[in-house]
Amino acid sequence: MSATAKQPPAVLEGDHWIESLRDGTRVLVRPLQPKDRAMEEEFIRRLSPEARRFRFLGDFKEPGKALLDHLMHVDYVHDMAFVAMAHDNGQLREVGISRYATTGDSKQCECAITVADDWRNRGLAVLLMRHLIDVARKQKLTRMFSIDDVNNEPMRELAKYLGFTHEAHPEDPRSVVYSLAL
Numbered sequence: 001m002s003a004t005a006k007q008p009p010a011v012l013e014g015d016h017w018i019e020s021l022r023d024g025t026r027v028l029v030r031p032l033q034p035k036d037r038a039m040e041e042e043f044i045r046r047l048s049p050e051a052r053r054f055r056f057l058g059d060f061k062e063p064g065k066a067l068l069d070h071l072m073h074v075d076y077v078h079d080m081a082f083v084a085m086a087h088d089n090g091q092l093r094e095v096g097i098s099r100y101a102t103t104g105d106s107k108q109c110e111c112a113i114t115v116a117d118d119w120r121n122r123g124l125a126v127l128l129m130r131h132l133i134d135v136a137r138k139q140k141l142t143r144m145f146s147i148d149d150v151n152n153e154p155m156r157e158l159a160k161y162l163g164f165t166h167e168a169h170p171e172d173p174r175s176v177v178y179s180l181a182l
Contacts, residue, residue: 017131022123025086027095029131032074032081036094040083041068043094048117054152055114057175071099077139078102082131084124095119098128100136100144108143109136113158125158133162137182145179 016030032040044052044063053059056067063071074081081099085092095116100109111132115125136144147169148155159166159178169175 019084019127021127025122027084027086027124027127028092029082029084029128031076032072032083032097032099034072036083037068037072039085039092039094040071040097043097043114043116046116047114051114051117054149054155055112057147057149074099078106080132080135080139082128084128086119096124096128098125098132100132102141107141108145109141111136111144111146113146113155120154125154126161129158129162133180133182141182143179144182145177147175147177150174150176 016028018026019029020026041063047055049059071081073079079099079101081097083094084096086095087093096114096119098111098113100111102109111129113125113129113132115128133144144164146155146159146164150173155178156166156176162180164178164180166176166178169177
């Protein structure tokens with residue numbers, strides 16, 4: 001990291017990890033950094049329309065500047081994001097990301113997870129979410145939640161596996177709220 005880049009919080013043990021997935025594939029996992037903007041933009045562009053819709057609860061073709069500005073704002077205290085990268089034809093490519101942002105009371109956080117379409121079903125989402133949950137607990141947050149499309153089967157399976165409860169969104173019948181007591 002450059003001297004001007006924000007430093008990850010003391011709750012992190014190390015600044016990156018090499019992790020093995022269920023199929024033996026290895027990925028580099030680390031906190032998202034400002035220098036990752038172009039990689040994050042390319043990651044979003046490569047997602048299938050369904051994956052983009054599930055992640056952002058809406059349709060768009062290109063990520064705009066405002067969206068990228070929002071996604072890249074990570075202060076490592078109120079907002080956290082972990083990026084997973086793998087080698088692809090000699091280049092490091094983003095293959096997944098997990099993130100949270102605390103709510104106004106700073107006791108809860110809303111989370112999101114996205115895995116590249118060609119990297120699903122390898123355990124990457126579980127790995128990224130476990131890093132996120134660990135940091136949220138160390139930050140003394142009490143609840144993690146996610147608002148998702150009711151048709152998002154991969155999120156339903158992941159939430160169940162990780163012990164999240166679920167309930168219908170009180171204001172949107174097309175959405176579900178997953179919640180994990182920390």
